[in-house]
Amino acid sequence: MAPPPTLATAPLAQVAAALRRRTVSPLELLEAYQRRIGPAAELRAFITPPGERARREAQRAQQQLARRQAGALLGVPIAVKDLFATRGLRTTAGSRILRDWVPSKDAGLVTRLRVAGAVIFGKTNLHEFAYGVTTANPWWGVARNPRDVRRSPGGSSGGSAIAVVAGLCAAALGSDTGGSIRIPASLCGCVGLKPTYGLLPLDGVVPLGWSLDHAGPLARTVEDAGILLDALSGGRAWKQAQRVTTRGLRVGILHDSVVKPVQPGVSRLVQEAAAALGRNGLRIRDVRVPEMAWTVVTQLVTLRAEASAAHARWIRARPRAYGPDVRIRLQLGALIAGADYVLAQRMRAKIKDAVRGIFDEIDVLLLPTTPITAPIVGERTVHWRSGAEPVDSALVRLTAPFNLTGVPALSVPYGEVSGLPVGLQLVGRWNDEARVLAVGRLIEALASR
């Protein structure tokens, strides 16, 4: 029996339920996604598209389902950012340097996906070594936004967001060092979750910034992101989220220089969402965290130094093996003095204290994920009334604070500006994914009204 055509774009929760009911088989599902990958080739979602190996995994899942075996993701095709090691399957990190690397072990999170029964459904495109936010990859192709192919999908997990939005998989795994899950989720129009720092293990993930790196899901719905989070963490955040009473929760709206400038349409949607939450019994209040104005320099120094430490050997021995933008970032990082790194960590501690302080007053912070909608591919500057801002800086301005602080942050699609999706970002206390997901689900419901 052929799967209904809509199943390829259905939420993971529906796909998993259809597999359990055996109204569709893992192989039929796999073929339904695979049929869509060829026509979507110009999006450059995959570095290694799913092949024979994914088919064998689907066949195995089919046998397990026939035996009524359990597994939250049994037979569900999940695409994996090509930064995560996959045993026996090429893992390039979007680079030329690792173009022939075939790991002998799976990354810890890939193992967890397999344990939950998922079919590892190809390796997705990314910004080279995850060090950038456009996925304009010089070695594996310039990724395109499925909502408008002239535009960037964002990055660095651009391929994962494309695969989710274009219906090329049920959900995807990404990583986030300055916004690399949430930015493409926002620009392409899907859900992206960066959990609390340290909640998900990073063994087998090619490192970028050891104190900033996070892993997390990209998915079609908040529920899907929650299901994946629980499968990846072994925890119960999504189960807890379903019991959270959102009425009475305190939602803070950030009013600081860091959230200015923002495209007027994006700003209007934040206000609309806040008003809608208020009508649904949540208490809205304005908050200020002036220390966040120091995010850009703190993130810059921290990430440049840490990434250059991770690439210390290659950037000196093989500088031409990097694309120009990543090469310059790594060379700059190699010049950073230890004393400057220490300064950045002192400021980071102040930002963290300030963020801890606002969570005495509120439960969840609401702000845009990105101040702009998807830029045109190759566009380098955003022109505000107040002056010019590099596109890369604008894209990370509202996401990077939560890599520095390590608090959970979720991007949920909420409306459009000129036909392009807008993501709203919900941020919670450390390890309070449940409330973030609960408010995220409410936002999602309000967006569809």
Next chain:
Amino acid sequence: MTERDRLAAATRAAGLRLTAADLEALRPAWKRYLALVEELRAALAPEPSND
């Protein structure tokens, strides 16, 4: 010593192999970095004390 010379010296000290074109490409990022870090230093400067 010009700013360019200082940058060239810093890259050599860091063990980087840069062509003249590489150095030019790196300069804007280096200048921006120096300006931002200067602001950070000023913000975190120790308070004057009477000790």
